[in-house]
Amino acid sequence: MSSFAGRMKEYPNMSLDRFDRENLHARAYFLSHCHKDHMKGLKGPLLKRKLKFSLTVKLYCSFVTKELLLSNPKYAFWEDHIVALELESPTLITLIDEASGEKEELVVTLLPAGHCPGSVMFLVEGAQGTVLYTGDFRLAKGDASRIELLHSGSRVKDIKSVYLDSTFYDPRFYQIPSRETCLHAIRGLVQDWVSRSAYHTVWLNCKAAYGYEYLFTNLGDEFHTQIHVKSLDMFKKMPEILSHVTTDRATQIHACRHPKDEEFVPASRLPCGSSASDGTPLNIISIKPSTMWFGERTQRTKVIVRTGASSYRACFSFHSSYSEIKDFLSYLQPINIYPSVIPIGRGLNTFQMHCICYRMCVNVDVSSSAVIYRPLGTLKRTRPDQPHSCSHTSPSHSTLTGSQTPELFVDDSVKLPSPSIPLSAGRGLSQAESMLIQSEDRCQGDALTNLDAGGEESGSHTHQSEPTESQVSSDFDIPSTPDSHTPGPDDLSDLYRRLAAGEEVVTRTGSQSL
DNA sequence: GCGATCAGAT
DNA sequence: CACATCTGATCGC
Secondary structure, eight states, X not given: OOOOOSBOSSOTTEEESBOSGXXXXXXXXXXXXXXXXXXXTTTOHHHHHHHHTOSSOEEEEEHHHHHHXXXXXXXXXXXXXXXXXXXXXXXXXXXXXXXXXXXXXXXXXXXXXXXXXXXXXXXEEETTEEEEEOOSOOOOTTTGGGOGGXXXXXXXXXXXXXXXXXXXXXXXXXXXXOHHHHHHHHHHHHHHHHTTOTTEEXXXXXXXXXXXXXXXXXXXXXXXXXXXXXXXXXXXXXXXXHTTEESOSOSSEEOOOOSSOGGXXXXXXXXXXXXXXXXXXXXXXXXXXXXXXXXXXXXXXXXXXXXXXXXXXXXXOSSOOHHHHHHHHHXXXXXXXXXXXXXXXXXXXXXXHHHHHHTOOSEEETTTTHHHHOGGGOOOOOOOOSOOSOOOOOGGGHHHHHTOOHHHHOOHHHHSOSSOOOSSOOGGGTTTOOOEEESOOSXXXXXXXXXXXXXXXXXXXXXXXXXXXXXXXXXXXXXXXXXXOOOOHHHHHHHHHHXXXXXXXXXXXXXXXX
């Protein structure tokens, strides 16, 4: 679930996927896709009022997202303020301060995100550098290299920051079977069932969210049928989807839902209450699409699991796996990464570890905008001023890193003390807290050059075998007691040495590994 | 009565 | 099994 506060450090006058609080003052809005957790505040009366008096404030999104959004009457007031942009067409957008007339020009490009219909990533290029807001995404390994607008000529653009969908950025979710694999398996299961008789019916137990449409179109094509859904309204202008769905209950494949019963459905009844016209009882199986994952070493097993006499779970993911995210980031080599899902506890630990090990970035900032907007809400500890033995230079991207312009390195976060850990901690405060983690400080060195899977292993193993509270709170985690200590220079040197040697760096039993 | 927020369920 | 959503309780205005 996204906990991104809405603004990017580099371009605070634009708000993305958040429309409440500080975002009420934005000069332009961006919606990456039409999931509710990315639309917070979007139907708020305050925003509605603001629009009434504004000539310049717009909401930018894809055409599909616009359509889906406006299919809900609660967002109708946005209609005259939405600017739909074509995919992969860099567009000059001028942010205007309506009070002062001050202008700021940006080039914004929508990149397909593969998360749900209409979902995009926003590539923003302007005076403060090139940044990528991923929204939610599912891209396969190697996809980044196929996105032309992430490149300039033959090389990757210099990306200052990636605002990342980090939902599965944890080695626990190392691998998620590909879309193709999952679709193939689901097709097989459906085939096996519906071919038995005309009374054999499949119910796809999907959640109330966009994102399953490609499953519907795929199954529809395969079985020359349409899928029964609750409503077609939102797909009116999307013939590809529209042609594969129907509100006619007389079909063998259903994805209809009922607001009430849900769990009450499986064996006998469909949410829509459909039954065969001649009174013959339907034979119904339910298939619940949900995420399945496999560890790095885990032999991948079945992507379909039987969960009952007539119910199955099938692998299906809207988000990239750990290895897919890693591939994506390693390719882009951004200077900063801002995870949208704040990795708490062990997740944070893992997150930072791996950024160090893979030199995918210089900084990992889990506070997102908090660093900028709540500077006084945070106490920072002094940073060990000893240079660290590390480098963000990747052998495979030496041209990229070598060509980073000096300005790109000038980043507020780099100037802040490091590592910075808030003295008071608590889950509920995560948005307001600043927790800046710097995996390195632009120093040159190659102590980590030979790190490969060995470094990952240590994090992975530790992560998978840490059941206790104390282990959940370890090294880079938020300290829960006043006497927790920030690693000193010696601790860090030792950590880096051990990382370079491929040793396990996080103890299994202790709460401190440094 | 509406909205924000949280716990809980699915 | 960890997504995204909905519902209901509670609180405040």
